[in-house]
Amino acid sequence: MTDTCSHPHGSHAGIRGAALAAALTMAEARCAAGQERLTEPRRRVLELLLQAKSPLKAYDLIAAYGTEGQAAKPPTVYRALEFLERLGFAHRIESLNAYVPCRMEAESHSAAFLICDCCGAAQEFEPDFSGQLAAAREAGYAVRAVTLEARGLCAECQTG
Ligand SMILES: [Zn+2]
Numbered sequence: 001m002t003d004t005c006s007h008p009h010g011s012h013a014g015i016r017g018a019a020l021a022a023a024l025t026m027a028e029a030r031c032a033a034g035q036e037r038l039t040e041p042r043r044r045v046l047e048l049l050l051q052a053k054s055p056l057k058a059y060d061l062i063a064a065y066g067t068e069g070q071a072a073k074p075p076t077v078y079r080a081l082e083f084l085e086r087l088g089f090a091h092r093i094e095s096l097n098a099y100v101p102c103r104m105e106a107e108s109h110s111a112a113f114l115i116c117d118c119c120g121a122a123q124e125f126e127p128d129f130s131g132q133l134a135a136a137r138e139a140g141y142a143v144r145a146v147t148l149e150a151r152g153l154c155a156e157c158q159t160g
């Protein structure tokens with residue numbers, strides 16, 4: 001992320017307040033439906049991801065974990081991230097080595113991201129890999145998920 005542009009970076013806010021509470025309640029329900037539990041660390045890490053305006057690295061999450069400024073034990077955060085990724089609540093963006101919450105409300109799925117090189121925002125969209133996945137199946141592969149990362153400038157940063 002570079003701050004070479006002169007425009008403000010404001011439009012990619014995370015969610016807060018009632019929207020945040022609703023998202024966490026929904027996550028709890030989805031866990032319960034799958035016989036899983038949204039334990040306190042899992043819930044806290046998801047909350048931090050939902051509040052963030054750009055992808056967070058594991059050490060950002062560790063540092064921000066405590067509501068009174070105390071850091072988490074790293075394994076707590078890594079285990080929570082592993083869980084959130086497995087259940088499709090979060091995605092890891094390889095090129096940034098950072099995590100974003102999933103906005104799709106779906107089980108684990110293929111994901112694509114538009115990553116802004118200027119403000120660091122990452123927007124998820126649903127890719128259509130059905131043709132490629134069918135070809136992979138024919139070649140004998142069992143593909144679990146595909147992640148596509150597209151780099152460039154978001155609409156806001158292009159106006160700078
Ligand atoms: Zn997703």
Ligand SMILES: [Zn+2]
Binds near residue numbers: 153
């Ligand atoms: Zn941007």
Ligand SMILES: [Zn+2]
Binds near residue numbers: 005009118
């Ligand atoms: Zn910018």
